[in-house]
Amino acid sequence: MKIAIIDKPFAPWQILSEYQQTLKSGCYGGTAVFVGTMRDFNEENEVRGMTLEHYPGMTEKHLEQICLDAIDRWNLVDALIIHRTGDLSPNDPIVLVAAWSAHRKEAFEACRFMIEDLKHTAPFWKKEKTNKGARWVEKNTPY
Amino acid sequence: MAITVKFFASLSEQLGMREVLVESKDRLTVEEIWEQVTGNREIPAKILIAINMEYARYDDHVSDNDEVAFFPPVTGG
Numbered sequence: 001m002k003i004a005i006i007d008k009p010f011a012p013w014q015i016l017s018e019y020q021q022t023l024k025s026g027c028y029g030g031t032a033v034f035v036g037t038m039r040d041f042n043e044e045n046e047v048r049g050m051t052l053e054h055y056p057g058m059t060e061k062h063l064e065q066i067c068l069d070a071i072d073r074w075n076l077v078d079a080l081i082i083h084r085t086g087d088l089s090p091n092d093p094i095v096l097v098a099a100w101s102a103h104r105k106e107a108f109e110a111c112r113f114m115i116e117d118l119k120h121t122a123p124f125w126k127k128e129k130t131n132k133g134a135r136w137v138e139k140n141t142p143y
Numbered sequence: 144m145a146i147t148v149k150f151f152a153s154l155s156e157q158l159g160m161r162e163v164l165v166e167s168k169d170r171l172t173v174e175e176i177w178e179q180v181t182g183n184r185e186i187p188a189k190i191l192i193a194i195n196m197e198y199a200r201y202d203d204h205v206s207d208n209d210e211v212a213f214f215p216p217v218t219g220g
Contacts, residue, residue, distance in 0.1 A: 036220055052219070053151060053152050054219070055149075055151055055193075055196070055212060055214065057196055058193060058196035058212070061196050083219060083220075094219075094220065095219070095220050115220055118219060118220050119217070119218075119219060119220040120217070121198075121217065122217060122219050122220070123151070123193070123212075123214060123217050123219075124217055124218065124219025124220070125151060125152035125153070125214070125215065125217065125218050125219070126218045126219070127152070136152060136153040136215070136218075137218040138215070138216065138218070139216055139218065140217075140218050140219075140220065
């Protein structure tokens with residue numbers, strides 16, 4: 001299991017590939033992955049940049065708990081969450097979530113659960129720099 | 144009793160505070176801490192609370208050396 005908060009741009013597919021090499025080969029049959037990437041638009045405005053604030057300590061605690069819950073509930077082989085903080089530009093990866101399981105159903109369901117739980121409980125906040133000034137994002141899109 | 148109180152994101156900007164220390168002889172609830180720190184300011188709608196980094200409620204009591212945090216709805220991911 002791995003969780004990390006990173007305050008500089010990261011390469012999700014490289015992290016995924018490197019982490020997967022540490023898993024015991026042959027023990028997983030399905031890998032489900034979600035990568036969230038920064039858009040250059042939101043609510044009809046052009047978005048030029050974003051700052052992601054978080055609550056150090058509580059964030060890590062929650063991401064660990066999300067992974068542990070998913071591993072327990074879907075009997076996963078392993079789980080991973082990486083999340084950006086700091087100043088982001090459009091097209092920067094924001095979040096990487098991955099679940100490894102024996103079969104695809106568990107991997108898909110666990111990956112969906114982890115990103116949804118993160119969006120509802122992990123203490124991160126986005127502030128967008130738009131063509132009309134800076135604004136805090138008040139809520140996430142429902143899906 | 145000493146309590147560390149933290150504010151995050153838009154709430155921190157609105158209040159002009161990030162972290163304050165509250166000292167009290169009495170055992171306080173989260174709501175009483177909010178009132179003491181903000182001078183009885185009305186609590187904005189949808190504000191979330193954590194005690195020692197776990198989600199909590201306004202009527203929960205805090206203990207000596209606890210950390211209480213107030214913040215707006217989360218928007219990560």
